Amino acid sequence: MSQQITIGTLNDIPQMGSTTVETPNGRYAIFRTRDDAVFALRDQCPHKEGPLSQGIVAGHTVTCPLHNWKIDLSSGEAQAPDEGCVNTLPLEAQADGTLLLTLVD
16 A cells, blocks of 8 residues: 655755655655656665765766765666665655655555
8 A cells, every 4th residue: 555745845855955754664865856856765875874865966866975876766776886776765746846755565
């Protein structure tokens, strides 16, 4: 079963930046890219559990601040040569800018 929750608006997140939200499944980093795409990833790098929310956003990737792993924002997959994956959640920006995060069981 899934549930959608409102977590704010697109304007709450700086372009090329992030914020965090606490969910029943843990803390998630909410990213906004230069082209206003939004993504939700667990705020934990698959390598050493670094806080992805503190990483640098470039294109549709985030670089972990601890060891420079690059994580694809849409899939949560680490880019080669690194291997690993971080959990993602569906995130939708409504026409009025409201952000809806889908929690899945």
